[in-house]
Amino acid sequence: MTSLLRMVGGSRTAVVVGLALLAAACAKNPMDGRAGAGGMGQLGSAPPGSQQEFVVSVGDRVFFTTDQTDLSPEARATLDKQAQWLGQYNRYTFTIEGHADERGTREYNIALGARRAQNVKDYLVSRGIDASRMRTISYGKERPVAVCDDISCWSQNRRAVTVLNNPGS
Amino acid sequence: MTELIRPTAPFVSAASSLGTRLSRRTLLAGAGALAGTGLAGVGPANAVLRLDVTQGTVQPLPIAITDFVGGGSAQDAEAGKGVTQIISADLRRSGLFAPIDPAAFVEKITNPDASPRFQDWRVINSQALVTGRMTRQPDGRVKAEFRLWDVFAGQQLIGQQYFTQPENWRRVAHIIADAIYERLTGEKGYFDTRIVFVDESGPKQKRVKRLAIMDQDGANVTYLTRGDDLVLTPRFSPTSQEITYMSYGRGDPRVYLLNIETGQREVVGNFPNMSFSPRFAPDGQKVILSLQQGGDANIFVMDLRSKATTRLTDTAAIDTAPCYSPDGSQITFQSDRGGTSQIYVMGADGSNPHRISFGNGTYSTPVWSPRGDVIAFTKQEGGKFGIGLMRTDGSGERILTEGFHNEGPTFAPNGRVIMFFRDVGGGSQLYTVDVTGYNEQRVPTPSYASDPAWSPLRS
Numbered sequence: 001m002t003s004l005l006r007m008v009g010g011s012r013t014a015v016v017v018g019l020a021l022l023a024a025a026c027a028k029n030p031m032d033g034r035a036g037a038g039g040m041g042q043l044g045s046a047p048p049g050s051q052q053e054f055v056v057s058v059g060d061r062v063f064f065t066t067d068q069t070d071l072s073p074e075a076r077a078t079l080d081k082q083a084q085w086l087g088q089y090n091r092y093t094f095t096i097e098g099h100a101d102e103r104g105t106r107e108y109n110i111a112l113g114a115r116r117a118q119n120v121k122d123y124l125v126s127r128g129i130d131a132s133r134m135r136t137i138s139y140g141k142e143r144p145v146a147v148c149d150d151i152s153c154w155s156q157n158r159r160a161v162t163v164l165n166n167p168g169s
Numbered sequence: 170m171t172e173l174i175r176p177t178a179p180f181v182s183a184a185s186s187l188g189t190r191l192s193r194r195t196l197l198a199g200a201g202a203l204a205g206t207g208l209a210g211v212g213p214a215n216a217v218l219r220l221d222v223t224q225g226t227v228q229p230l231p232i233a234i235t236d237f238v239g240g241g242s243a244q245d246a247e248a249g250k251g252v253t254q255i256i257s258a259d260l261r262r263s264g265l266f267a268p269i270d271p272a273a274f275v276e277k278i279t280n281p282d283a284s285p286r287f288q289d290w291r292v293i294n295s296q297a298l299v300t301g302r303m304t305r306q307p308d309g310r311v312k313a314e315f316r317l318w319d320v321f322a323g324q325q326l327i328g329q330q331y332f333t334q335p336e337n338w339r340r341v342a343h344i345i346a347d348a349i350y351e352r353l354t355g356e357k358g359y360f361d362t363r364i365v366f367v368d369e370s371g372p373k374q375k376r377v378k379r380l381a382i383m384d385q386d387g388a389n390v391t392y393l394t395r396g397d398d399l400v401l402t403p404r405f406s407p408t409s410q411e412i413t414y415m416s417y418g419r420g421d422p423r424v425y426l427l428n429i430e431t432g433q434r435e436v437v438g439n440f441p442n443m444s445f446s447p448r449f450a451p452d453g454q455k456v457i458l459s460l461q462q463g464g465d466a467n468i469f470v471m472d473l474r475s476k477a478t479t480r481l482t483d484t485a486a487i488d489t490a491p492c493y494s495p496d497g498s499q500i501t502f503q504s505d506r507g508g509t510s511q512i513y514v515m516g517a518d519g520s521n522p523h524r525i526s527f528g529n530g531t532y533s534t535p536v537w538s539p540r541g542d543v544i545a546f547t548k549q550e551g552g553k554f555g556i557g558l559m560r561t562d563g564s565g566e567r568i569l570t571e572g573f574h575n576e577g578p579t580f581a582p583n584g585r586v587i588m589f590f591r592d593v594g595g596g597s598q599l600y601t602v603d604v605t606g607y608n609e610q611r612v613p614t615p616s617y618a619s620d621p622a623w624s625p626l627r628s
Contacts, residue, residue, distance in 0.1 A: 067509075069464065102592075105533040105547050105576050106401060106620065107446040108503065108510055110415075110422075111459065111466040111487040114443060118464035137421065138443060138461070142399055147373045 049089045051167035058085045061161040062120065066154070067104065069115040071123055079120060082162055083127035090133070093165045096120045098138040101154035106140060113138030113160075120160040218296060218319040218326065220265060220354050227607075229267035230353065232260065233295040235278045236271070237315070240304025245311075248338055249303040252313065255342035256299065256349070258386060259360040262601075263350065263586075264608030269295050281316060290320040297326075297353060301345070303338075310334060313341045317349050327352050339388055340627075347626075359581035360385060363624040364588065365403040365412050368392065369596055369617035380414060382429065385581075385623070387613035393427060402620050404448045409624040413437065413447040413456050424458050426473070438471050438478060446489045451497045457481075459489040468502055468519075481519035493517065494537045494561070501525075501535040501544050501561075512546055514561060525563030534577050537561075540584035543604070547576045547589075556589050558604060569606040579623045588612065590619040 046053035054060060059082070062075035071079065086092060098117030100109035117136035125131050146153040220230045234257045239246025260266035276289035281300040290298050301315035310332050317327040327348055331341050340361060347358025368381040368390075380393040380400050393412075394400055399422075403414035412427050424437040424447040438444060443461040450457060454473055459466045468482045468491045482488040486506035493500055501514050507524060510531040515522035526532040530550025537544055541561075548555045548568065555571030556578050574592040581588070585604055590597040596617030602609045612621075 102574070103549070103552075105490070105549075107459065107489045108487060108505075108533050110401075110443070110445050111461065111489050114461045114466065115464035115487070122464075136442075139399075139417075140401075142376065142378075142401070144374055 051164050054082075054085055054089075054162075054164060058082055060163070061159045063155060064116055064158040064160070066101070066158065067112070069112065069119050071119055076123065079123050080127065083124050083129055086124070086129050086133075086162075087127075090130075091166070093133045095163045095165055096124075096134055096136045097143075097161045097163055098136065099143060099157055099159050099161070100141045101157040102141045102144065103154060104141060109140035110138050113140050116158075116160045120162070124162075218322065218353060227265050227605075229265055230297065231267050231269055231295050232297040232299065232349075233269045233271075233274060233290055233293070233320075234260070234299040235274065235301075237301035237303050237313070238279060238281055240302045240312070242305065245303045245305055248311065248335070249301065252301070252303060252338060252342040252345070253299075255339060255386070256346045259343060259346035260349065262386070262610055264603060264610075265350070265354060269293060281314065285318060287318070287320050287323045290318075295320050297349075299345075299349060305335075306332070311338065311341075313338075313345070315345050315348075317352060339384065343384070343386075356585060357583040357626065359583045359586060359623075359626065361627050362582060363409065363627065364599070364612070364621050365393075365405060365624070366590075366599065366614070366621040367400060367403065367619045368615065369619060370396075373596070380412070380427070381614075381618075383614070385612075390615055393429065402446060404622045405624045406449045407451055407453040407625055409627060411449075411453075412622075413449060415445045415447065424456065426456070437473075438476070440478075446491065448492055450493050451495055457491045457493065457500065459491070468500070479519075481515070482522065490534050492536045495539050495541050499537075499561075501537055503533045503535060512544065512559075512563070514544075525561070526559065526566075527563060528566055536578055536580060538580050538584045538604075539582055542584075545578035545580065545587055547578065556587065556602070567606065569602050569604070570600075570609060575600075577620055579621050581623050582626045588621045588623055590621060 046056055059078045062071065062078050096117040098113030100112045104112060114136065117138055121134055121136050124134065144157045146156040234253055236253045237249030239249055257268040261268050273293045275292060276286045278285065278300050281302045285298055285300065298318040298320050299315060301313065304312045306312055312330060312332050314330040316325055319326050329348060331344065333341055343360040346360040350358040362385045363382055364385055365380065365382045368379045369376050371377040377396040378400050379396040380403050381390055382393060383390040399417040401415045403412045405412055410428060410430055412429060414425055415422055416425050422443045422445060424444045425434055426437055427434045437447065437456050440460050445459050447456050447458040455470050456473060457468065457470045460469050465485050466487045466489050467480060467484065468488045469478050469480050471478045484506045486504050488502055488504045491500050491502040498517055499514055500517055501512060503510050504513050510533050511524050512526040512532045512535045513522050513524050530548055532546050532548050534547045535544045543558045543560055545556065545558050548557050552573065553571050554574040554576055555568045556575045557566060557568040559566040569587065575589055578587045578589045586601050587604060588599060588601045591600050597619045599612040599614055599618050599621050600609060601612060
């Protein structure tokens, strides 16, 4: 629920106040449920090389349009930052989780999420990250981050998330 | 667990080495007491009462189902009432029968061996009458006897008896309901069946999913997994003794086999990346499934004995949700090879894949009817998810139900009823609908439920 509220707030900021695109993009990142608890209010204090920095400052996820798996320019920009960070902190291995929104059938969405994860993997490899550091998995529509029956939720759920496997290292 | 015999011959031995065996047995003893009435097994030649179920809408047949009398103790009479209620509920839910309120009954059946006073049943416009008796045997088993009467012809249509352990009483009721359904419609019944499904609990973001199995009417729910791992898409083997399903464990999500009787579990194949969307072949010897390969998914079949795996599709696309035709000669599946997800049919060896869905929108989860003539599917169009049917060449598309969000059809073994799941807000629940599109019913489950699969008729 918290992630949903933040997301709605974020888009209102973008539309009504008309902030720069960059600011809006930053506002999206703390929506992550995993990092949400400590993410807010600590934007400046994330230790370099920490999982918190990766999630909050770099951005651990990219989004897709309905039934599509292509990487948008915005997604590629996020992945460029991920590649730079992962290249710098090469002690991490990580899993790319592909997800779909609920507007698709079970089996198809599993395959769709897998293709999204694979596209992220291919992109990171093209940016010089060793493929042996990453694995992919698809959760289909099984693990939504935002729950409601409208477009604002669905767009948040169509995602690929880069999850560090050994954040304590 | 329970093993049962469904006899094809009129008389089947009840000999058993297992604990609780139930046999079906035509009632031969006692027939002499019913002079002048027709007997079971005589065949449809003298069928007077027959419900025509070939039309789209059916006027439900009025039927009087009397409480089975107790053959001995008060306990017997109580069990008889329970059996009657289940028979009545099964027949009513089918949409083909209208059980008459017992308050309207004129004759009180006290001796089910004697011919009923047909006039008493004609005056309440009952077309058919069911009578019976439950009797605890000295060996601890229960004997269930029942007769089906044609009220207007004034003759007996069926007389059968079953012996079973007391805990099987619900099954006896379903078996009797099947016998009535079969005799009066000419179609195979489907009440003595089970449903495997995914039980859902907890918040949507962190759903706990457990495999569960229950009778088709929602009774006798048993959980097959504990909820530690995410489980999806369970499907029955043709013998109903095993299910195949997808499970997320520590590593890659994989396809498993689970023996319901023994609890023994094994992984199907050792494939790199994900394997998912499994289903048994009609011979029970093979499992067909999707394997993830990079960003694509292709369809493979694995022989469960030799473990030999054969590729059936090879496309840079998502090919998934495969399902065999009942004769095993063809496979229907969904693929986005043409740009959007559509339904295809190919030979069992992967030959001649061809698209059969050409309507507006996208199509997925095709399942072949046990009758072989139609394929049921989920159709997405304009933000709605409908359940529909088309012939196996793609013609004659009909939508049975639509709205947001229906998914995942599965056929009753007689091909007349489809179960599916529907998001009702917050989660999904199970529903049935006739292939005619009429008689939609919710199936009771303890919690939210999804991914139902209907078992074959139990044996």
